[in-house]
Amino acid sequence: MIVADSGVVPSDSGPGWEGHLPGTAAFRRVIVALFAAGVAAFCQLYATQSMLPAMAREFEISEARAALSVSAATAGLACAVLPWSAVADRLGRRTTLLAALTASVVIGVGVCLAPDYSWLLVARFAQGAAIAGVPATAMAYLSEELSRSAVAVAAGLFVAGNTVGGLSGRLLAGPIGELVSWRLGVGAVTVLAAVATLVCLRAAPRPRGFLPASRADADPGLSFVGRLGAVVRDRRLLALYGQAFLLMGGFVAVYNYLGFRLEDRPLNVPPELTAFIFVTYLAGTWSSSRAGRTVRRFGRLRTLLGGTAVMAAGLLLTLVGWLPAIVVGMLLLTAGFFVAHSVATGWISAFAPQGRAQATSLYNLGYYGGSSLFGWAVGLLFAPFGWPGVVAAVGALALTAAAWAAHTLRGQPGAGRERRDADRR
Numbered sequence: 548m549i550v551a552d553s554g555v556v557p558s559d560s561g562p563g564w565e566g567h568l569p570g571t572a573a574f575r576r577v578i579v580a581l582f583a584a585g586v587a588a589f590c591q592l593y594a595t596q597s598m599l600p601a602m603a604r605e606f607e608i609s610e611a612r613a614a615l616s617v618s619a620a621t622a623g624l625a626c627a628v629l630p631w632s633a634v635a636d637r638l639g640r641r642t643t644l645l646a647a648l649t650a651s652v653v654i655g656v657g658v659c660l661a662p663d664y665s666w667l668l669v670a671r672f673a674q675g676a677a678i679a680g681v682p683a684t685a686m687a688y689l690s691e692e693l694s695r696s697a698v699a700v701a702a703g704l705f706v707a708g709n710t711v712g713g714l715s716g717r718l719l720a721g722p723i724g725e726l727v728s729w730r731l732g733v734g735a736v737t738v739l740a741a742v743a744t745l746v747c748l749r750a751a752p753r754p755r756g757f758l759p760a761s762r763a764d765a766d767p768g769l770s771f772v773g774r775l776g777a778v779v780r781d782r783r784l785l786a787l788y789g790q791a792f793l794l795m796g797g798f799v800a801v802y803n804y805l806g807f808r809l810e811d812r813p814l815n816v817p818p819e820l821t822a823f824i825f826v827t828y829l830a831g832t833w834s835s836s837r838a839g840r841t842v843r844r845f846g847r848l849r850t851l852l853g854g855t856a857v858m859a860a861g862l863l864l865t866l867v868g869w870l871p872a873i874v875v876g877m878l879l880l881t882a883g884f885f886v887a888h889s890v891a892t893g894w895i896s897a898f899a900p901q902g903r904a905q906a907t908s909l910y911n912l913g914y915y916g917g918s919s920l921f922g923w924a925v926g927l928l929f930a931p932f933g934w935p936g937v938v939a940a941v942g943a944l945a946l947t948a949a950a951w952a953a954h955t956l957r958g959q960p961g962a963g964r965e966r967r968d969a970d971r972r
Contacts, residue, residue, distance in 0.1 A: 567697075568694050569694070569697050569700075573692075573752050576750045577750075578704055578705075579750040580644075580747045580750040580752075581685055581689065581704075581747075582704060582705065582708035583708070583744070583746040583747040583750065584644050584648060584681050584743070584747045585685070585706070585708030585709040586708055586712035586740075586743040587652075587712065587740040587741075587743035587744045588647075588681040588682070590712040590716030590740055591651055591652075591655055591678060591740050592620050592624065592716075593620075594716045594717070594720045594732070594736040596617050596717055596803060596825075597720055597721030597822040597825055598721060598724035598725070598732055599613045599614060599617075599807070600613075600807055600818055601724050601725050601818065602616060602724075602729055608664065609930070610926050610929055611927055611929070611930075614803045614804070614926050615668055616664075616667060617803060617918075618919040618920075618923045619671040619672045619675065619919075620672065620674055620678070621675055621915040621919045622672060622675065622919035623671070623674065623675025623676035623677075623678075624676065624682070625675075625911070625912050625915040625919060626676060626679075627676035627677075627679035627680075627683075628682065628683040628908040629905070629908045629909070629912065630679075631643060631684065632684065632687075634680070639754055640687055640688035640692075640754060641753075643680050643684045644681055644684055644688065644751070645744070645748055645751070647678065647680020647681055648678075648680070648747060649744060650677035650680075651677040651678045652737060652740050652741045652744060654677055655674060655733065655736070655740060656734075658670045658737075659730045659731075659733050659734045659737065675915075679915075682915075683907065683908045684907075686702060686892060686893075686896070687907055688754075689702060691755075691903075692752075692754060701839075702838075702839070702893040703835045703836050703837065703838045703839045703893070704836055706831075706838075706885060706889045707836040709835075710828050710829070711832055712743070713825075714825055714828035714832070715739060717822060717825040717828070718823070719735045719739060720732035720733060720736050720822075721822020721823075721825070724822075725818050725821075726819055775902065775905045778906040778909060779909065781898055783898050783956060784895070784898050786951050786955035786956055787910060787956075788910055789913065789948060789952075790887060790913075790948050790951070791891060791910050791911070791917060792913035792914065792916060794858070794884060794887055794888065794944065794945060795884075795888070795913075795914045795915070796917030796918055796920060796921025796944055797917075797925075797940070797941035797942075798881075798941075799917075799922040800921050800925035800937060800941055801877075801941055802825070803922050803925075804925070804926055805824060805865075805873075805877070806822075806824070808933075809821045809870075813868055814868070814870055814873075816870070824877060827877040828881055830877075830878040830881040830882040830885075831884065831885035832885075833882065834854075834882035834883070834885050835886065835888070838850065838854075838889035838890055838893075839889070842890060846962055847893075847894050848952065848957060850886060851886075851887050851890040851894075851952055851956075853883075853886070854883045854884065854885075854886030854890065855887050855945055857882060858883030858884045858887065858945055859945045859946070860879055860883070861877065861878065861881070861882075861883060862876065862880050862938055862945070863938065863942070865877065865934070865938065887948075888914075891910070892907075892910065895907055897959075921940075921941075921944065925937055925940045925941065928940055
């Protein structure tokens, strides 16, 4: 049974709590719990992406309409992140994570039983809304429970869990969906998510850094509305939300329509094998787990812009009509994107010390709003212009994101190199 986090804050917790230190058992439990939460959430969120060609054939729909099965889930997530952050302020981060994961697994069963495509889209929207509780609270949970010096590295490991979840969901669902049926593909992913949810429940330690909203609201400046207003007006945070909106939108669009390109001439990759292109997601697992170290050496802004540049280079390489070149391009695109995402996610807490949950939720609103919008809209260019149309659109999104970051975030805290002793403070 899931119970609310205790409103009683121990004497060594709350605002004065400095967080679990790396190397401690509690630190490892937090990392394992958040890694498992990322797996459970993201294996479900993108489960249908590797089955889009199969679903397009079965339901006799266009590529862009098939991609709505992904966009519906990410749209539900985008709509629900702010409400979930309000819930997390009341019930606590751990309780919110577990409630969201449990609901998503239950709805996943409903996705498998959807009688037609319209009902499938409704169920996917609801599932995305349930999953929203994970990204809405995960970074706030890390910031409250871990020491300040460990948050950047932990954020990268959480994103690595997201990539493992996204990869495992696609690799499970894709071949099963092509060889048997999409329903069994989604069902297998739902079972994986249930197991990961149990791991999260078992590993997550009792929260010590959480301050219930009932106490925070005693100060009007710390109310939910007050915190939300502060993180909406900050132009530095707006730039980070913009990175999420533009880069994630382009990234998802590439993966949404790549399967259609691989199955088409001249590549003619067999449908049951196209899902294995998602193995390139491992590049994101690797790069996101190392993003924190790169930030310490080069600073956040250089790392963010460098990740975007690598993403753009990989995108251009996918124009080559040779499968090995496309695989290398996808490795670079994925690695670069997750470096940029890890940096932007970890930078949120520096600009929103009193509104982390709200700032994180707005970041995720941009992240999944971009996924929903561009993951579908770029497909409208695929039919008339083919793959070059996709590359041109995504390249424009990446260039806009880089220009926005360079203009707004230069000279901000953490933008340049950080001294190691500053990280320890």
